[in-house]
Amino acid sequence: MDQPLHRRQAPRRCCTLGTLQAWLPILSWLPKYKLQYLKMDFLAGLTVGLTTVPQALAYAEVAGLPVQFGLYSAFMGGFIYALLGTSKDVTLGPTAIMSLLCFSVVGGQPHRAVLLSLLCGLIQAVMALLRLGFLLDFISYPVIKGFTCAAAVTIGFGQVKNILGIQGVPQQFFLEVYYTFYKIPEAKVGDVVLGLVCLALLIMLMFMKSHPAADNSSAFSSFAGKLVWAVATMRNALVVMAASLVAYSWDASGHLVFTITGHTSQGLPPFRPPPTSDTTSNGTVVSFGEIIQGFGGGLAVIPLMGLLESIAIAKAFASQNNYRINANQELLAIGVTNIMGSFMSAYPVTGSFGRTAVNSQTGVCTPAGGIVTSVIVLLSLAFLMPAFYYIPKASLAAVIICAVAPMVDYRAVAKIWRIHKLDLLPFFVTFLMSFWEVQYGIVGGVAVSGALLLYSMARPKIKVSDHGAVLMELSSGLSFPAVEYLSHIIHAQALQVLPPRSVVLDCHHVSIIDYTMISELRDLLRQFKLRRVQLIFAGLQPSVLKVLLAADLQGFRHTDSVEKALQMESVNLLDD
Incomplete structure (x- = not known):
């Protein structure tokens, strides 16, 4: 027997070019790629890459992981996002907030951090496929701001110990504050001086970038402005490189003045599935179920915060640069990035606001810029890891502090x-x-x-006025949390006074009603009838009226307008 036509056409619709372009956005922009785009994408990717490498090393410290794990987490996003992403500007990789969240859940254990990346990616991809992005709407702006401000303070203060060069400071915030001040006498002069110099240089370069010289009329002024912008944009890489040269010079002369990063694993990580079990330092094997149990609520918080951070960034730059993104496709891109990244020893990543801003300001044209950034990270892993041995921890701490300082947005508190x-x-x-x-x-x-x-x-605004009858203007929907409150107001204003009074409910703003409210209205109509007064509904929207008519309420009366309802109230006796 032949299948219906719409069933036979369904597979064809799934394989159309439009459907493929929706799932693989690269098919939309790659055929239109122009040669002039290549120059801008390469420049942007190179600039972001030089920003990504020192930040990735620093954020691995925040996550409590060996620094190479920051680079392991920094290159997969560029390749995956070029295939699946819908924003030309967004760059995926390790961030301060995700690093802090990762540390709070796994406590700096690499195997568990990698497994966490896989599980987060699976949750995010499933949310994208089921179109569950609306769940992010339940995290309000004040909650986001409160979290980012606290995260900035926690991350920033957590780096003070590296600026001071002190050891043995606990990770729990309040203990960290206490022991940091307690151990100040143990501070190393070299680390303190280097850290403060790095901070001063980074702040000065940030200021120069945000306050460019006004005079660009001459060719020399224009060139100088571009040079200052380039140096300021690559400030993290330049400051870390300079600090490393200083540390190497002192080490070569036989003076161990600075606390350095030390040995890091060279080369690309092996492609292998994330471990599903772990072994503690005393040899105890921890099963997959016990690891999941240890993750606790973090297994829900980290995927949501990752999605929230990335989509907020994508929307902001899409609005700024006049294009649109597909939120669910963005969820899929970050989910697949975390899944694939876990096979390369990455911990959870998301969109980076700072690096995305650099990408946009450098003039990136397509997501291909992310591929260049990823190649820079891979080259660093392959050839530069021995040089990272001499990176002073104080310089990485300065990079982190300058990166998170703008997140303390005190102006948002004043606005709220x-x-x-x-x-x-x-x-x-x-x-x-x-x-x-x-x-x-x-x-x-x-x-x-x-x-x-x-x-x-539960406490909707109800405006009460006297027009012969009691007129009550409802400001929102009639749902079950508001049942007792509305009933109390009606009883107090109309049914418990002598003589009882009729009520006109102005429902122009009511768009929803549920079964619990209808049950209460049925009881109210019965009580109004017993007291020989009226309860009249005015201005019901068609969808609400349809529900009320379907409920078959005895004594239910309604009009199109409040004026007609007040005229109807002149009949004091209800019909039998």
Whole structure:
């Protein structure tokens, strides 16, 4: 028997060029690629690559991992995103926030960090395939700001010990603060001086980039401006290279003045599946189930925060550069990046705001710029790892502090206070709880935001006025959290007064109604009938009216407008 036509056509629709371009965006831009794009993509990719290498090394320190794991995590994103990404600007790789989250979950254990990347990628890819990106909408702006501010403080202060060159400082934030100050007498002069010099140079170069010279009329001024911009953009790489040369010079003269990175594994990581078990230092084997149990809530928080950070960046630069992104495709790109990265010993990654900004400002034309960045990272792994031996930890600490400092956005607090003071509650809950445990801060902030949202649903604004009958203007939907509140207001204003009064409900702004509310309305209509007064609905939207008519409420009356309802109220006795 022949199949219906729409079933026979379904496989054809799945294999159309449009469908393939939706799943593989590279098919959209690669056929239109022009030779002039190559120059800009190469320049942007090279610039971002020189920014990525020192940052990746530094962020591995934040994650508590050997520095080579930062580079392991930095190259897969460029290749995958060129295939699957929908933004020309976004660069995927290790970030300060994801590194901190990773450390809070795995405690600096490399095998577990790699397994975490695989599981996060699977969760993110499944969310993309099931179109679950809307879940990110439940994380409000105050929660995001509270988390990023706390993360910046935690990450920044966590690097003070490396600036001071002190050892044996615990990782838990409050203990870290105490022992950092307690051990100040043990600080190494060389590390302190080098760290402060690196900080000063980075801040000066950041200032020069954000405040360029105004006079670009002459050729020399224009060239000087471009040179300053290039040096300022590559400031991280230049400062780390200079610090490494200083450390090497002192080491060659036999003076161990600085705390250096030390031995790192050279070469590309082997392509292999992530480990599904782990062995502790005393030889105890930890099973896959026990590792998952140890991840706890972090297994939900890290994928969501990774998606949130990456999509927020993609949307911001898409709006700035006048193009659109596909949010679910972005979820798929980051999910596949984390899955494939786990086979190359990477820990979870996401979009980087700083490197994306550099990519955009350098004039990248297509996602191909990310391929150049990835090649730079691979070349560093293959040939430069011995040179990383002499990188002073104080210089990496300076890079991290300068990277996270702008995340402490005190102006956002002032804006929230000015616009909606109640939103400061989830902000401060998130901010303060994040110092205890990062994932608890996010969960706590989301819980408080949810409670405020539910409270607004349970206590909708009801404007009451007297027009002979009691007129109640409802400002939102009629759903089950608001049942008791609406019933209380109606009883207090109409049914418990002498004599009882009729009520007109202005429902122009009501777009939803549920079964619990309908059950309560049925009881209210019965009580109004017993007291020989009326409950009249005005301005019902068609979808709400359809539900109320389907409920077959006895004594249900409605009009198109409030004026007609008030005229109807002149009939005091209800029909039998």
